Amino acid sequence: MAYNVITPYCLLKLMERSPRKVSSTLSYLAVVFFVMGASIHLVGDSVNHRLVHSGYQLHLSVADNPIMKELKPSTLVHSFELLYFYDEHLGHLMWYIPFFFVLILYFAGSFVSDESIKKHPSMTRLTPQDWLLVIFSATYYWYLVTEGQIFPLFLVSYAIMLLVIAARRQHNLFPDANARFLIYTFGVTLTLVIIWIVFLWNNHDMRRKYPGLLYVPEPWSFYSSCCMSNYH
Structure with missing residues (x-):
C-alpha cells in the first residue's frame, strides 16, 4: 500500500520540474495508468508465485509448462495465457509508460544556460559518490528493463533524451x-542489457521462451532454468 501511495506522489513531484507546466489532467492520467498497471502486475505476480509452488517453471512458456498440460479441460491454458499477457505485457506497459514519460519531463526540465555554468561550474559536476549511485541506479534499471520486458520502451526513452540534449x-x-x-x-x-543479451545469446531454454529478433531474457526465467538444470 505504501508503494502505491508514495510512488504516484513522487511522479507528480517530478512532473513539476517540466519546463512547461503539465496540465493537471495529464498528471492525473499518468498516475491513474501507473497505479492500474502496477496493480495488474501485482495481481499477476501473486498468482504466478502460487503457480511456482505448484511446479510452474518460469523458463518455459505457459503452454509448455507440464502442469498446464495436465489441466482439464485443456482450454483452461488459454485463461492462464491471458493472465500472463495482462501481467507481463499490458500491466508492464501501463506501469512503465507513465514512469518513463515523467522521467523524460524531469530530464527536459534539468537544463541550465552556458552563463549559469560559467558562474557555478558545480551545477553540472558529478561527485565520486554520484558516480557510485549511477552504477547502483543502472543496475536497478537493468533489472526493470529485462524483468519487465520493456527494452523497446527504454530505448525510445533514451533516444528522446538524446534528442532533447541536441535540441537544447x-x-x-x-x-x-x-x-x-x-x-x-x-x-x-544499455551497456548492461547488451552484456546480458550477449551472455545468454546461445542459451537454448531462453531462446525457446523468447523467440524472435528482439531477444531480452528475464533474469527470473534464467534463474529458474539454472535451478531446474541443477535439480536434474
Missing part, C-alpha cells in the same frame, strides 16, 4: 547534474 544545445542550454545523472544511468543500463 541549439539554445545554449546544457544538462545539469541531475540530467547528467539520468543520461549516464541510461547509458550504463
Whole structure:
C-alpha cells in the first residue's frame, strides 16, 4: 500500500520540474495508468508465485509448462495465457509508460544556460559518490528493463533524451547534474542489457521462451532454468 501511495506522489513531484507546466489532467492520467498497471502486475505476480509452488517453471512458456498440460479441460491454458499477457505485457506497459514519460519531463526540465555554468561550474559536476549511485541506479534499471520486458520502451526513452540534449544545445542550454545523472544511468543500463543479451545469446531454454529478433531474457526465467538444470 505504501508503494502505491508514495510512488504516484513522487511522479507528480517530478512532473513539476517540466519546463512547461503539465496540465493537471495529464498528471492525473499518468498516475491513474501507473497505479492500474502496477496493480495488474501485482495481481499477476501473486498468482504466478502460487503457480511456482505448484511446479510452474518460469523458463518455459505457459503452454509448455507440464502442469498446464495436465489441466482439464485443456482450454483452461488459454485463461492462464491471458493472465500472463495482462501481467507481463499490458500491466508492464501501463506501469512503465507513465514512469518513463515523467522521467523524460524531469530530464527536459534539468537544463541550465552556458552563463549559469560559467558562474557555478558545480551545477553540472558529478561527485565520486554520484558516480557510485549511477552504477547502483543502472543496475536497478537493468533489472526493470529485462524483468519487465520493456527494452523497446527504454530505448525510445533514451533516444528522446538524446534528442532533447541536441535540441537544447541549439539554445545554449546544457544538462545539469541531475540530467547528467539520468543520461549516464541510461547509458550504463544499455551497456548492461547488451552484456546480458550477449551472455545468454546461445542459451537454448531462453531462446525457446523468447523467440524472435528482439531477444531480452528475464533474469527470473534464467534463474529458474539454472535451478531446474541443477535439480536434474
